[in-house]
Amino acid sequence: MNRQIADWSEAQGFLAAHPEVEAVDIVLTDANGIGRGKIIRRHELESLYRNGRHLPSSILGLDVTGEDVEETGLVWSVGDADLRAWPIAGTLVLLPWTRPLRAQVLLGLYHLDGRPHGADPRHALTRQLEMLSAAGHTPAGAFELEFYLLDAAAGPDDKPRPAAMALDGRRHGQVQVYGLDDLDGMQPFFGPVYEAAKAQGLPLETLISEYAPGQYELTLHYRNDLLRAADDLVMLKRLVRALARRQGMTACFMAKPLAGQAGSGMHLHISLNDRAGHNQFAELAGTEAPNPLLRQAIGGLVATMGDGMLVFAPHANSWRRFVTKLYAPVQPTWGINDRSVALRIPAGAAQARRLEHRPSGVDANPYLVATTVLAGIRYGITHGIDPGPAAQGQGFTQQTAFARKMPADWRAAIAQAAESDFLKSALGDELHTAFLAIKRAELLRVAETIPDTDYKLYLHHV
Incomplete structure (x- = not known):
């Protein structure tokens, strides 16, 4: 198995050491560096580590507001298909400020056949390394x-x-x-x-x-x-x-x-x-x-x-x-x-x-x-x-x-x-395409917004 994917024994040891943990934030980092995912219950962690967790490819095609950017090629052109997310070794940790107590683990996104997904930013760094x-x-x-x-x-x-x-x-x-x-x-x-x-x-x-x-x-x-x-x-x-x-x-x-x-x-x-x-x-x-x-x-x-x-x-x-x-x-x-x-x-x-x-x-x-x-x-x-x-x-x-x-x-x-x-x-081609599509969508959003400065400068003077 990919050495970055965590083994179930890691989670077993964590859960044994922290019986008070009731839930876990599973976090996939998108192109803007925003963590997205789900909060799962304690008993669901074993399935995540043994089988991965299905998440839609569109998570990596969201703009900064969390809206789909179809031009990324990650949304409806692929049927908003599910891929498989796997926990990253060494990232299962407590969120000690939460009550009831939760934990957190980072995810990497993979195709269903096990290939790293090209639009996952973490995989791009792995390739350079x-x-x-x-x-x-x-x-x-x-x-x-x-x-x-x-x-x-x-x-x-x-x-x-x-x-x-x-x-x-x-x-x-x-x-x-x-x-x-x-x-x-x-x-x-x-x-x-x-x-x-x-x-x-x-x-x-x-x-x-x-x-x-x-x-x-x-x-x-x-x-x-x-x-x-x-x-x-x-x-x-x-x-x-x-x-x-x-x-x-x-x-x-x-x-x-x-x-x-x-x-x-x-x-x-x-x-x-x-x-x-x-x-x-x-x-x-x-x-x-x-x-x-x-x-x-x-x-x-x-x-x-x-x-x-x-x-x-x-x-x-x-x-x-x-x-x-x-x-x-x-x-x-x-x-x-x-x-x-x-x-x-x-x-x-x-x-x-x-x-x-x-x-x-x-x-x-x-x-x-x-x-x-x-x-x-x-x-x-x-x-x-x-x-x-x-x-x-x-x-x-x-x-x-x-x-x-x-x-x-x-x-x-x-x-x-x-x-x-x-x-x-x-x-990589896939991440380059997705990142550019996201930035173009955000540029259009900003261009369509009239800032307060425009009203102060021009409303009564032009």
């Missing part, structure tokens, strides 16, 4: 999660506003980046977050007050398995959202929820290990410059960034994040210990050298982000691409040979992704 493994590279990495905590109800101006401190209800409206008092004021929320993460086996580490009122960052420990690192991020978002809701707050994973404030990113830290577990991005003995393999990886990411921007910035709101000097990269640049670039080599020990990929918003699908990043790295290594000189500060404005290949907005990103042989190869 297998190709890199065949070439002697094992990706390692971790995601960072930036997000806002907002009041559940809108503010006096009917717009979202940062949540009051959970400890004492205080508000200040200041940025207070790296402010420890803000973290202390939110401990009644973050304390349970860490407890729940421990219960789920999520390697949650540093907590930071980010560059806006109500904005925070949680980091995850580096894993030698990038597929599990993406699972970590999917599970952490669900955990944070659920606990915020239970404390009267909204955990907001929009890329740009508040005008004039920093957007929220989902940076991916990544390196390649050889078969012996040694870091292939480490500097060569006696040198301090990035080694040739790392330079080629950067070269591939710079060269393909424009084609991948629809993955990194998948929604209309995603593009509001790209504002100069608010820590979101606006050019395909790279640099060393420089946060103004899209691809950053952080400071640190040479043997722990890694690359930080910074373009993605927190609204992106981590499986698709990792897939596209790995494909870019493979492209650079295969073609021996040199990234050119590193930026020396002000990477926001530095022009590169690849800048002309960057889409200017969401509509242009959709058009560029549709024409990209690179992205089609990275995602």
Whole structure:
């Protein structure tokens, strides 16, 4: 059996250890990174593990509102047929905040004959990992999660506003980046977050007050398995959202929820290990410059960034994040210990050298982000691409040979992704077709909506 599919013995041990669990959320992650599925009762878990669970292919053809997109080829053109979902090994965990107590397990979608379904984002990442493994590279990495905590109800101006401190209800409206008092004021929320993460086996580490009122960052420990690192991020978002809701707050994973404030990113830290577990991005003995393999990886990411921007910035709101000097990269640049670039080599020990990929918003699908990043790295290594000189500060404005290949907005990103042989190869034909159809449907939905700004600018003046 596929090594990613869990064995029944795993669930048996879990149920024996947790007799109080009454139900289980079974979660399939769609193209937008949204978890969809069912809540099954405890006794149904055995059938899931032994026989799989029938779910319709249309789940992978939904837009962000949860409506079918027929153009994906996953809805009525195939009769909204059932496929088979199987539990993913190692992802059966408690939801400790639920009463009665529930658990959760992630799913992968397969054809009835056992073939991985081409529109499942997790399978796309698996394919990239297998190709890199065949070439002697094992990706390692971790995601960072930036997000806002907002009041559940809108503010006096009917717009979202940062949540009051959970400890004492205080508000200040200041940025207070790296402010420890803000973290202390939110401990009644973050304390349970860490407890729940421990219960789920999520390697949650540093907590930071980010560059806006109500904005925070949680980091995850580096894993030698990038597929599990993406699972970590999917599970952490669900955990944070659920606990915020239970404390009267909204955990907001929009890329740009508040005008004039920093957007929220989902940076991916990544390196390649050889078969012996040694870091292939480490500097060569006696040198301090990035080694040739790392330079080629950067070269591939710079060269393909424009084609991948629809993955990194998948929604209309995603593009509001790209504002100069608010820590979101606006050019395909790279640099060393420089946060103004899209691809950053952080400071640190040479043997722990890694690359930080910074373009993605927190609204992106981590499986698709990792897939596209790995494909870019493979492209650079295969073609021996040199990234050119590193930026020396002000990477926001530095022009590169690849800048002309960057889409200017969401509509242009959709058009560029549709024409990209690179992205089609990275995602696979079926996922590429479905993802583009979903994005086109969402673009049409946005285009048909008249925003309040139009009325303010034009209603009485044109």
